[in-house]
Amino acid sequence: xxxxxxxxxxxxxxxxxxxxxxxxxxxxxxxxxxxxxxxxxxxxxxxxxxxxxxxxxxxxxxxxxxxxxxxxxxxxxxxxxxxxxxxxxxxxxxxxxxxxxxxxxxxxxxxxxxxxxxxxxxxxxxxxxxxxxxxxxxxxxxxxxxxxxxxxxxxxxxxxxxxxxxxxxxxxxxxxxxxxxxxxxxxxxxxxxxxxxxxxxxxxxxxxxxxxxxxxxxxxxxxxxxxxxxxxxxxxxxxxxxxxxxxxxxxxxxxxxxxxxxxxxxxxxxxxxxxxxxxxxxxxxxxxxxxxxxxxxxxxxxxxxxxxxxxxxxxxxxxxxxxxxx
DNA sequence: AACTCGGGGTG
DNA sequence: CACCCAGAGTT
Numbered sequence: 399x400x401x402x403x404x405x406x407x408x409x410x411x412x413x414x415x416x417x418x419x420x421x422x423x424x425x426x427x428x429x430x431x432x433x434x435x436x437x438x439x440x441x442x443x444x445x446x447x448x449x450x451x452x453x454x455x456x457x458x459x460x461x462x463x464x465x466x467x468x469x470x471x472x473x474x475x476x477x478x479x480x481x482x483x484x485x486x487x488x489x490x491x492x493x494x495x496x497x498x499x500x501x502x503x504x505x506x507x508x509x510x511x512x513x514x515x516x517x518x519x520x521x522x523x524x525x526x527x528x529x530x531x532x533x534x535x536x537x538x539x540x541x542x543x544x545x546x547x548x549x550x551x552x553x554x555x556x557x558x559x560x561x562x563x564x565x566x567x568x569x570x571x572x573x574x575x576x577x578x579x580x581x582x583x584x585x586x587x588x589x590x591x592x593x594x595x596x597x598x599x600x601x602x603x604x605x606x607x608x609x610x611x612x613x614x615x616x617x618x619x620x621x622x623x624x625x626x627x628x629x630x631x632x633x634x635x636x637x638x639x640x641x642x643x644x645x646x647x648x649x650x651x652x653x654x655x656x657x658x659x660x661x662x663x664x665x666x667x668x669x670x671x672x673x674x675x676x677x678x679x680x681x682x683x684x685x686x687x688x689x690x691x692x693x694x695x696x697x698x699x700x701x702x703x704x705x706x707x708x709x710x711x712x713x714x715x716x717x718x719x720x721x722x723x724x
Numbered sequence: 725a726a727c728t729c730g731g732g733g734t735g
Numbered sequence: 736c737a738c739c740c741a742g743a744g745t746t
Contacts, residue, residue, distance in 0.1 A: 443741065444742095445741095446741045447741070447743075448730090449741085450731095450740050450741095451740090453732070485730085487729075488730060521743090522742095524742060524744080526741075526742060527742075545741075546740085580741090584741055588741080649730090650729095674732095676732090
């Protein structure tokens, strides 16, 4: 792909006005768009990493009520932050968010970085997130590239790699309204230039599009494995028996769940089953009633207290279904 | 460049 | 079921 040359520059410049006009008319009214507070933007961007808007919506304001400022977040225990993050997945995001909050409060006197380069140094802030925060909260003319923007640019300009897309994104960025432009092109990818069959008839820059949505490179991914497993649900009075994952486990370290049952025996009573789909695995989980005290190392946790622990998403799902929490 | 990390909504 | 989501960090 060649972006140099007067023709292409003219062509790129033509995209900006109709795209921004479309965004001004059609943008979704999302809660994080009501603020330019760097803390609010930061939390929203981290929460949105590899996570759909619909999944973030019910969690974003709740998180900000719990941790209303970077100081409150920094002074919280990491388990509280993990508990609030429970179910959102990619728990390293929550750990990094917390670590970065401490760094901002302790080493920067609570002053947020003012540019993308400095944001980039904080844990959990990569190239995308640094650019998103800096452009939206501070008006820095730096482009973002996420899954949406990459797809749009591959179709629009014929980009063939992530590297080309980053370059193209920076070229077409509107330097007067970088935050709005970045959100506009992401919004276009989410609403019009969607994966699968794009809605080209609704596209504000369709006449400038190189491929009109054709010529997708189809990548085949390995299918999900079906896995069966069992967990023991033991209750005693208004307490439930929970175990904590070991701190050095690679997956969800330190989070709480029910004891795993290695193999079912005939007299086990299956209370119910739940499905849990995680990227490469599709779990079918049997929940077993356990009346006697389980052997596993663990703790009896009061129902009212279970909410405060960082539960795995699966544990939350099971405890909810059993009417033990929420 | 290729993996890993959660979970789920959508067609 | 297949796909992929406002990615980051590690290998």
